[in-house]
Amino acid sequence: MNASNPSQITHIPAPWACKGTIYTLPLYTTSTSITSLTSNPDFLFAPLEKNSPFSEGKLVGGLGMVQVIRYSETPVGPYDEMLMIPGKFEYPDEKGGTRANLRITRIYVSQEKTCWNGRMNWNIPKHLARFQFVDRADGTMSISVFPYQKNDSGVESAPGAVPFFAATYKNTPYLPSFPTSTGVAKYLGLDLSIMQPSLPEGKGIYGELPGTEGWCKILPLEYSSRTSLGWWDLGKKENDERTPLLEGEGDNRGKEGNDEHWWPGMGRWRVGMKMEDAMMEFEAGQHWPL
Numbered sequence: 001m002n003a004s005n006p007s008q009i010t011h012i013p014a015p016w017a018c019k020g021t022i023y024t025l026p027l028y029t030t031s032t033s034i035t036s037l038t039s040n041p042d043f044l045f046a047p048l049e050k051n052s053p054f055s056e057g058k059l060v061g062g063l064g065m066v067q068v069i070r071y072s073e074t075p076v077g078p079y080d081e082m083l084m085i086p087g088k089f090e091y092p093d094e095k096g097g098t099r100a101n102l103r104i105t106r107i108y109v110s111q112e113k114t115c116w117n118g119r120m121n122w123n124i125p126k127h128l129a130r131f132q133f134v135d136r137a138d139g140t141m142s143i144s145v146f147p148y149q150k151n152d153s154g155v156e157s158a159p160g161a162v163p164f165f166a167a168t169y170k171n172t173p174y175l176p177s178f179p180t181s182t183g184v185a186k187y188l189g190l191d192l193s194i195m196q197p198s199l200p201e202g203k204g205i206y207g208e209l210p211g212t213e214g215w216c217k218i219l220p221l222e223y224s225s226r227t228s229l230g231w232w233d234l235g236k237k238e239n240d241e242r243t244p245l246l247e248g249e250g251d252n253r254g255k256e257g258n259d260e261h262w263w264p265g266m267g268r269w270r271v272g273m274k275m276e277d278a279m280m281e282f283e284a285g286q287h288w289p290l
Helices: 031-038 112-122 182-188
Strands: 016-029 059-073 079-085 088-092 098-102 106-109 126-135 140-150 156-159 165-171 178-181 194-196 215-218 221-233 269-282 286-288
Touching (some): 112 126, 126 156, 165 269, 182 221
Antiparallel strands (some): 016 269, 059 079, 059 088, 140 156, 178 221, 194 215, 221 269
16 A cells, blocks of 8 residues: 555544445446447446546446445544446456456545545545435435545545435335345355455545555445345436336336436336444454555
8 A cells, every 4th residue: 555644633543334325326348338338438438537546347237336425424524425436347356367256446434534545444435525415295205415625736636516316215015024134145156345455545635545556355244134125216307207107118218328427327216225323343454456
């Protein structure tokens, strides 16, 4: 690693034990989706990482997710987070071959301490953003994420006026909650390890964008005894009152080439999951040079 911490930020190494609420949008990146995503690097990566070797590597897709997490307890205090995992990326292994693991390509957080530590501890490409949560009378939660933008000096100094992510989530009524844990994935033959390339150094208003050297592999753990199912509405038209149960597969506004919805090629309504009082564990990553 190649950066010293700013005077106002304390380095807190792993492990981290955290608590909060997790909103998850599961997805599966197909070969068709891969073409759509890789042709749109401005969506997959923040500008700093897009213009660096971090964005290299072949996206092979598969299981992925988008998560919005409201951390109530962490080693650096409460904060909000939004992350994207579009699937697995190939990377060179130590024997000269290639392997594939999940990769967080884009992630925003609401405070500088987790931004700096996340980048330094695990090569997580965190950037600052303003988060807006609106708990509506009909039971939906509207979520918007406004990334910090560069000023004339090239410093990411203040949130922009246009959100990168804007969606609503609503729990499915009458269904009971149930326990879940990402720890069961290994028994299903799923490898949820995240492999992160080195990060470029950026200019942040708090010095929160250090660069790193080498690869880092981590396996976060998430579990909750209060998990429920719900619906994500990714449509941009807030005055559209259609319900997911009436939507059907004939809605063509989410097809490729249509910018009606947030994720390229994805339909408006998606099944989601909410984990309340969730516990999250982030162990020290495995580091090795490029």
